[in-house]
Amino acid sequence: MSNSKQNGSIIAIITMMFLYAMISFVTNLAAPIGVIWKSAFDGDSANTVGMLGNAMNFLAYLFMGIPAGKMLSKVGYKKTALIGIGIGFLGVLTQFCSGLFADAKITGFVIYLLGAFISGFCVCMLNTVVNPMLNLLGGGGNRGNQLNMIGGTLNSLAGTLTPLFVGALIGQVTKSTSMVDVNPVLYIAMAVFAGAFIILSFIPIQDPEIGKTDANTVFEHSPWAFRHFVLGVAAIFVYVGVEVGIPGTLIYFLSDTKANGAGLPPETATAIAGSVAATYWFLMLVGRFSAGFIADKVSSRTLMICATSIAMLLIVIAMLLGKDTTVSMPVFTGSSFNMVVVPICALLLVLVGLCTSVMWACIFNLATEGLGKYTASASGIFMMMVVGGGLIPLFQNFIADQAGYLTSYLVPLLGVAYMCFYAVIGSKNVNKNIPVD
Template sequence: MPQSASTQDGSARYTDYPMAMGVLTTIFFMWGFLTCLNDILIPHLKAVFELTYFKAMLIQFTFFGAYFLMALPAGRLVAGLGYKKGIVAGLIVAGIGAATFWPAAGMRSYPFFLGALFVLATGITVLQVAANPYVALLGPEKTSSSRLTLAQALNSFGTFLAPWFGGMLILSTTVKSADDIKQMAPADQVIYRAHEASAVQGPYIGLAIVLVLLAVFVYLFNLPKLKETTEQADSGSHSLLDALKIPHVLFGVIAIFCYVGAEVAIGSFMVNYIAAPNIGHMSEQDAAHYVSLYWGCAMVGRFLGSALLAMMSPRRLLAIFSVINMLLVLTTMTTSGNIAMWSIVVIGLFNSIMFPTIFALGIERLGPLTGKASSLLIMAIVGGAVIPPLQGFIADQIGIQHAFFLPLICYAYILFYGARGSKIIDYTLPTAASGR
């Protein structure tokens, strides 16, 4: 059994749990895979239901909106169950959401698809609330950013595989253009659309089975118990507002909002963007491979970033990567062809360390407020629900390429957070905490 060390506040801090980290990285892989599969669902359902970009982006609005609506209930659930059972519950709920894709496809109902996505995202929200702080706390505080980045590297491996998997099993069925379909008889159109919708049934039922089996495995595995910084240690003493009054938490919440919004918006538009005649001039199925490369770059960057973060300031590295991504977004907005295509793909490499670094900096030195800050940071993932539809609305007006100015603004804010906003300013906990 690994030994624990005591911090100055007397809490136990475990320093070496390689097996536990192995299990947790599997969880990170699964939710990365499920999240990135949305990038394939968007062009597929856009074609099936003949949606505008704005309506297609309701997929991301629904999925990431669940983070905002369900983060606090998820935090209370994890507080009551503990990290391990919270992870198990999240996997089961996500499995139910994945299984619901079968009747949604059978009914060929876009609202039903959105409902299934909401349930799936609720399960992933529970996983995020439980697993992110668990990994951050599973070792010395000074290496929490490095540890989270390593776990997120496996998350990126999931996002790397998902577009390839989805492109092969889902997008490959969408072979007719909208004009071709309109030439078909009404009855044949219905049959063809139903066939397209059913393409998601097999893949998502398979994912539901995997999620339930993983829940059983985690339940049987002896994960270390870390209770001192969950909401169990904070019941009734502090509120979310107490955490938000701390500058590096407030700025961190905004930074997570901006980062997830930018990352998701870029991934969501990439298939349609790269397939465009003036960019990649290819089929949507072929363009899906470049989405895999985008997330694959993030995976490589997280493995490299984990090593870099162990050697240099996470704030400095975050600022440097933000500047590079701003330059890449500007490049893709002002060029065409291969330059525009590859500049947007390479953004994934420098996205790599952003989420885990912002998260770790956002909960740094918070003690009993860690649970509250974690819930707030997870709620901020709602940026993935807000930015993509907003960019979709702008793209409907001025085109996809120029609409990328929205992620550009997001990266500019992350630069501020790395350079100044994440610096810790002395604060005093409310008197309710000091009296314990």
């Protein structure tokens, strides 16, 4: 009986790890596609337009966060994941349909945004499943945080490989102005969803007993009654915006061959920008993988304080040094590292990926610690605020259009400063008198 339960837990953990990778796969498809639409609507607000697809993807969290949490409580982890995967297939299919309107650019763009919005429902539901389940399977505390760190490593691996794979499959995708050119990627994405749905259907997953509540469970309060959770919700809002905004804006900065850009050669600017962004995600992978070995020994609070302090220092130095000083840096090209010359600010911003790598798991662990029976509904609320990954980068790129790329990094700097405050003060549970059993 004990061996059977242990094997079931291992299967559940492996499945959640795979879903972690799928989350990043879906999210990072938006980057090259967004650049296509930026080229199609070239103008003074091109950066803002390029980020709209990403914004729609994350906007879905605002609408699906709470329903996903309620679904988790009513139908369980497996069914919620299966429904999310099915919605993901529909979202990618809708994006594919946008390419059928090549002669009606605005119509195609609206359909693409709808597809990105639907795909966001999928990512939200999968996120709602994997985070609390890994935390519960690990027994909470540092061990639960460690499992989320390892899952985050696979998430970063998918985030690194997806844009590189897209570039290799499509070629000069960023020079394209037609969605038809990304059809091969969309075919593969739909195949991945279909395969994942079939495989998951046959995998036996039993919800952890600690995560279950019955019809007689009384909820005297709500997660909003816990101060550390409320502040954690705000922290995750700004975190996802920082995580997405730093590399997203950096791609536009490095690929921009105009006066406001990084000043890279026009013939190589786009390729370098993509490789630098991939290296940022690769460093997130390295950070999460490394943290996975120490997360059961070092508290989430300590990791957060160290990570946010270093991140603020890197961003400030990057803004001060600007683009006039250049440096050679190794960039990950999919099979190896190659040296390229970039502004030193780009190197410093890429290094922030090592810091952001540990923040998600730390914030989630700190914000849900001690919530007991309120954890499932708290997870849904928590997922709502992932909308920050769409709104904050959109605002940052609006600033970039108006005041310049490096000035726009004031936005993630302020976000990291708030997260540092949360780690030092806001994460303390001052509501331990509320019953959670």
